Amino acid sequence: MVVYDTALGPGWQNWSWAKTALSTELSGSSRKPIKVEAGPWQAMYLHHDPFSTTGYKLLGMLIQGSSAEAEARVFALIDGKVSGEGRLVRFGNTGWTKVVIPLAELGVEDTTIDGIWIQNGSPVDLPKFYVTEIRIE
Numbered sequence: 001m002v003v004y005d006t007a008l009g010p011g012w013q014n015w016s017w018a019k020t021a022l023s024t025e026l027s028g029s030s031r032k033p034i035k036v037e038a039g040p041w042q043a044m045y046l047h048h049d050p051f052s053t054t055g056y057k058l059l060g061m062l063i064q065g066s067s068a069e070a071e072a073r074v075f076a077l078i079d080g081k082v083s084g085e086g087r088l089v090r091f092g093n094t095g096w097t098k099v100v101i102p103l104a105e106l107g108v109e110d111t112t113i114d115g116i117w118i119q120n121g122s123p124v125d126l127p128k129f130y131v132t133e134i135r136i137e
Helices: none
Strands: 002-004 019-021 034-038 043-052 058-065 070-078 087-091 097-102 112-119 126-136
Touching (some): 002 043, 070 126
Antiparallel strands (some): 002 126, 019 034, 034 126, 043 112, 058 097
């Protein structure tokens, strides 16, 4: 299932409370990622009407920062609430970091979900970052 590639996949909506820009042009890249500027505790939030994850095993994406070191936490949502502790993801500005997270690790294997967060889990602004090729497989 495509969540986002160069645009949101069917049924997905941007409900972010972090500042986001979809289909951002990046110099030297054919990708058109989501640009995220997240203040303290803010998140990119992609919402979908509830659907079953039965038959899916992984959440995958590419992420790239604008600073040498950054981190964010990835969550899946059940009834609009985060499930579990999420997964801490570290990334930098030297290229795309491939992230693959088992749905079981997010606490959402074989259940019904309605969204994905990528959250700045700190009390300070997170330097802008980019996310693309978000898929549930």
